[in-house]
Amino acid sequence: MKNDSVKKVVATGIGAALFFVLARFVAIPSGIPNTNITFQYAIQAVFAVLYGPVVGCLSGFIGHVLCDMSWGGVWWSWAFATAVYGLVVGLFAKKINVKDGYFAKKEISTFVLANLLANAVAWLLIAPVGDIVIYKEDAKLVFTQGLVAGLGDFLFAVVLGGLLLFGYSKTVAKTGSLDKE
Amino acid sequence: MATKVLNYIPKESFIHGLSGTTKLIIFLTFSVLCGLSFDTRVLLFLLLLSFIGFSLSNIRLSEIRLMSTFLIIFLVMNFILLFLFNPEYGPELYGSRTVLFHLFGRYDVTMEQMFYQFNVSLKYVIGFPIAILFISTTNPSEFASSLSQIGVPYRISYSVSLALRYIPDIQQDYHEIAQSQEARGVALGKDVKFFERLKNSAKILLPLVLTSLNRIDDISNSMQLRSFGKHKKRTWFTKKKMTAADYSVIAFCIILFVVGMIITNQGGNNLYNPFVR
Numbered sequence: 294m295k296n297d298s299v300k301k302v303v304a305t306g307i308g309a310a311l312f313f314v315l316a317r318f319v320a321i322p323s324g325i326p327n328t329n330i331t332f333q334y335a336i337q338a339v340f341a342v343l344y345g346p347v348v349g350c351l352s353g354f355i356g357h358v359l360c361d362m363s364w365g366g367v368w369w370s371w372a373f374a375t376a377v378y379g380l381v382v383g384l385f386a387k388k389i390n391v392k393d394g395y396f397a398k399k400e401i402s403t404f405v406l407a408n409l410l411a412n413a414v415a416w417l418l419i420a421p422v423g424d425i426v427i428y429k430e431d432a433k434l435v436f437t438q439g440l441v442a443g444l445g446d447f448l449f450a451v452v453l454g455g456l457l458l459f460g461y462s463k464t465v466a467k468t469g470s471l472d473k474e
Numbered sequence: 475m476a477t478k479v480l481n482y483i484p485k486e487s488f489i490h491g492l493s494g495t496t497k498l499i500i501f502l503t504f505s506v507l508c509g510l511s512f513d514t515r516v517l518l519f520l521l522l523l524s525f526i527g528f529s530l531s532n533i534r535l536s537e538i539r540l541m542s543t544f545l546i547i548f549l550v551m552n553f554i555l556l557f558l559f560n561p562e563y564g565p566e567l568y569g570s571r572t573v574l575f576h577l578f579g580r581y582d583v584t585m586e587q588m589f590y591q592f593n594v595s596l597k598y599v600i601g602f603p604i605a606i607l608f609i610s611t612t613n614p615s616e617f618a619s620s621l622s623q624i625g626v627p628y629r630i631s632y633s634v635s636l637a638l639r640y641i642p643d644i645q646q647d648y649h650e651i652a653q654s655q656e657a658r659g660v661a662l663g664k665d666v667k668f669f670e671r672l673k674n675s676a677k678i679l680l681p682l683v684l685t686s687l688n689r690i691d692d693i694s695n696s697m698q699l700r701s702f703g704k705h706k707k708r709t710w711f712t713k714k715k716m717t718a719a720d721y722s723v724i725a726f727c728i729i730l731f732v733v734g735m736i737i738t739n740q741g742g743n744n745l746y747n748p749f750v751r
Contacts, residue, residue, distance in 0.1 A: 299702055302629045303694040306636025307644075307686050313637065314644045330672065332679060339683060355634055359641075362609055365541050366601030369509060427509045428597065429745075431563040434556070449672075456676040457683055464684065 301344055305351045308340040312356025317363060334446045335453035337375070338382050338408060342391060342458060346383030353379040370423025374415040378446075381411035389458075394467035396459050404458065408451050416443030483610045489531040490611045493714040494620035496723050500527070501608045502624075503727040508600045511738040513746040514589075517596045520734075528603040531611055538606055545602050549595055556591050557581075564590035570749040586749060614638040619710030628708050636693070644686065651681045 315332040333356065341349025354376035361367040385407035389400045420442070421435040484490070489497070508520055535542070556563075561580065564587030565571040572585040612620070618635030622628045656662075660674045697703075 298629075299698050300690065300694040302633050302703075303636060303690045303697065305630070305633035307640055307690050307693075309633065309637035310640040310644045311682070311686055313641055314648055318645065319648065330675060332675065335679070336683065343687075351630060351633060355637055359634075359637065362605050365545055365605045366598055367505060367605065369505070428594065429512050429567065430594075431556070431560050434559045434563075437559075452672055453676055453679065456673070457680055460676070460680040461683065461687075 301348050304340060304344045304348045305355065308337065308344075308348060308352025309355035309359065311336050311340075312353055313360050313363075316356065316360045330453075331446060331449050332453065334375075334378065334450040335457060337379050338404075338411075338450045338454040339457050339461070341379045341383035342386050342389050342404065342454075343461075344383075345386045346380045349379030349383035349386075350376045351379075370427050371420050373423060374420035377419050378411045378415035381414055382407045391458050391462050392465065394462050394465040394470070396462035400458075401455060404455060405451055408447055408454070412443045412447040412450070416440070416446065481610055482613055483533060483537060484613075485532050485611075487530060487532040487611070488719070489527065489607060491717075491719070492723060493716050493720050494612050494616035494712075495623045495714075495716070496720040497608055497612050498617075498620045498624060499724055499727055501604055503731050504604045505601065507731055507734045508597055511734060512593060513738040513740075514593055514596070514748075515746060516734045516737055517593065517600060520600045521596060523730075524600055524603040524607075527607055531607055533606070533610055538610070541602075541606065545598070549598060552598070553591055553595060556594065557587065561587055563587065567745070568747050568749045572749070589748070613712060616712040616714065619713045622708075622710065623713070629703070632702075640689075644682075647685055648678075648682055651685075652678050655681075 312333045315336060319332055333353075337349060337353045337356075340352050354372055357372040357375040358367055361372065385403055388403045389396075389407075391400060416439040417436070421432070421439040424430040424435040424438075425432055504520060504524065508517065511517060558581075561582060561584070565584055567590055568586045570586060574583045574585060574588070576582050615635065615638075617638065618631045621634060622631040652662075655674075655678050660677050662671055662674055662678075666674065
């Protein structure tokens, strides 16, 4: 077994723990009533970019389900939406070369695009359709909720996740950064 | 910041004595059945069962007071929200409209809407004792072995186990980083402007991510040194032997699920409709 796959197992676990802690304990008021700045999706996006779709998907799903359980009831349709969100962002991981120390225009625009797509699929498709099928909720209500949640998560994931990836890229030595004298 | 959430309460009881695998099967049966069914009779029966299970576990109400308070607040808010958003959804769903009394504007209180909201609330209430039961009677380290026993690949089970192990550590990390950044003047309070607050959050999150990445390297190195993933299967220290009680509870769950699904799908869809004869 290659080192890479052990690392993915660990990254999934630690990513899930981070997701749990941020979702469960950290609530920074955003200024809009009843809406908090959510950190967990930014972290999930960062993990998806660094470790790929499988880690992005599972770390979010495990973190989400554990967090829901600690409140006393799992909301499966939203847990699946979280999983799909990480999966979709992770699919773009190969195009975002942050491990080589690059997070410039091309990487940033790919990251924004990945998040736009992932949030749209997760919160405008998976979560509301799941709510309608599983919980027989009112379609108008769940699409409104999905739109609000999707916009918020998109904003926070892009801004915070972007800042984090940028900060991370500064800690890595760029490939080909040595010059021959 | 609360310290313990996924709170295992070790005790002697019938439920504690069951293997983690059995409890996981109970949890999943209830979750799935409660998710798929909108049949009031099935839901009421599940509610009864979950309260029986809860009383068998010797967990006292005072030990879960905080969670119960949140559940009640959530239920009330959700009830009001559902009604305000669309008071005509119930009648639409059940295909009849029985007005109890008029409230104001477009808001009529109808039997159908109240019945629909009653069912939705029921779904939340059922999940609650079962989830509490599961987390407070299952040893966290047994959780991973149970997952792998019901067929989840052991790498994923191991991830879950790592997550449970490192939640307190990461909580501690976050706390320390937030405090030391605050000491340096990074504020997150209400008097800070929104974008400033967002930028300051990143100043706390970045050290958290970087320490976590180091941690991932450390753990995966030591796991690799111990040949993690060499074999196709692995054994678990905390695995409990299945007893006759386990097998009978699992059999009961299967019967419950099948019968529940049959009753639910009787009328062609998963609704129990007392309004149309």
